Amino acid sequence: MSATVVAAMSGVQVALQAAATTGSGVVVAPPFTFRNHNIMITGLAGVTSGAVSIETSNDPNDAATWALAATAVTVTTADLLTQLTGIFMFIRARISTTIAGGGAPGVNVNYLGSRP
Secondary structure, rough: OOEEEEEEOOOEEEEEEEEEEEEEEEEEEOOOOEEEEEEEEEEEOOOOEEEEEEEEEOOOOOEEEEEEOOOOEEOOEEEEEEEEEOOEEEEEEEEEOOOOOOOOEEEEEEEEEEEO
């Protein structure tokens, strides 16, 4: 099954996960001119557990384990920012521990990239 890949544009936010509890979500393909990558992780109301791993690969359909680009983030209801610097072919936010708690748990993960 092929991944959903979205090309990043300067100043345009890309939703990698939207109210999700499991899965790998959308893959973003940042242009090579982007060196700054902000990933905002926000748990929905009532979230009590779960984690998101920011990962990278040179192939959006890579079936192997993707490389960690940042330490896994434990999801809370606060905005949690992960900042990456460098050149990446593809980035995704995989829910590495199922998001749980409350009546309708989930997490939103948004990507915003820019040039230096």
